[in-house]
Amino acid sequence: MKTVADWLIRVIDVSKHYVTGALKQDVLHHLSFDLTPGEAVALTGPSGSGKTSLLNLLAGIDLPSSGEVWFRNNGDAQCVSGLSERQRALYRRRYAGYVFQFFNLVPSLTVAENVRVSVDLNRVPDLAHEALERLHRLGLGDRLERYPAQLSGGEQQRVAIARALAHRPPLVLADEPTGNLDAANADRVMEMLLQQVREIGATLVVATHSDRVARGADRIIRLVPEPV
Numbered sequence: 001m002k003t004v005a006d007w008l009i010r011v012i013d014v015s016k017h018y019v020t021g022a023l024k025q026d027v028l029h030h031l032s033f034d035l036t037p038g039e040a041v042a043l044t045g046p047s048g049s050g051k052t053s054l055l056n057l058l059a060g061i062d063l064p065s066s067g068e069v070w071f072r073n074n075g076d077a078q079c080v081s082g083l084s085e086r087q088r089a090l091y092r093r094r095y096a097g098y099v100f101q102f103f104n105l106v107p108s109l110t111v112a113e114n115v116r117v118s119v120d121l122n123r124v125p126d127l128a129h130e131a132l133e134r135l136h137r138l139g140l141g142d143r144l145e146r147y148p149a150q151l152s153g154g155e156q157q158r159v160a161i162a163r164a165l166a167h168r169p170p171l172v173l174a175d176e177p178t179g180n181l182d183a184a185n186a187d188r189v190m191e192m193l194l195q196q197v198r199e200i201g202a203t204l205v206v207a208t209h210s211d212r213v214a215r216g217a218d219r220i221i222r223l224v225p226e227p228v
Helices: 049-059 086-095 111-121 125-137 153-165 184-198 213-215
Strands: 009-020 021-033 038-045 066-073 078-080 097-101 171-175 205-209 219-222
Touching: 009 049, 009 086, 021 049, 021 111, 038 049, 038 066, 038 184, 049 097, 049 171, 049 205, 066 125, 086 097, 086 171, 086 213, 097 153, 111 125, 125 153, 153 171, 153 184
Parallel strands: 038 205, 038 219, 097 171, 171 205
Antiparallel strands: 009 021, 009 066, 066 078
């Protein structure tokens, strides 16, 4: 039996379903697993298998229909799925970084300003220099004052990676981060994401349809839809 110090995230018998009118859609079914500090995990499976739903449960964006999601920080464990909406928002802001398929950058902010948002929200001004330096290491040093619309898709995703890591979260979640990119850009972005996450010692969970992306992870969790 693992002790609390052995894991960052613990998922205990989690199921998730959605109800629309008289229709009930089962998505996740009695999942149990641990995520250890510093590992990279790929979530794979066909569309509808619950990859994005699971990321949202880990982030506290959504709640399981049954089961529990736990998070450990400095030896103290808390049940994320038992927190209030406000508490989950604070958990997500402090402890998680999210990389989206469609970048989700703020169009009215420059590259540097997009990345500083996370630093400012978490009140960690001492990390501002590191966050901007990361942009240089990601090949964006000459793009700091540009706006998202002035960047290519690969460049926007690199900005999104820098933003997600700016406050040094212990957990980084990526939802199809290369799904909107061509093969060459996808390989480069994924390589950069893995490198940057490992630099800060974070745990990475990436949902992907790509076998190439999945092979770059330390471990693969395959999600299978419930037979109809």
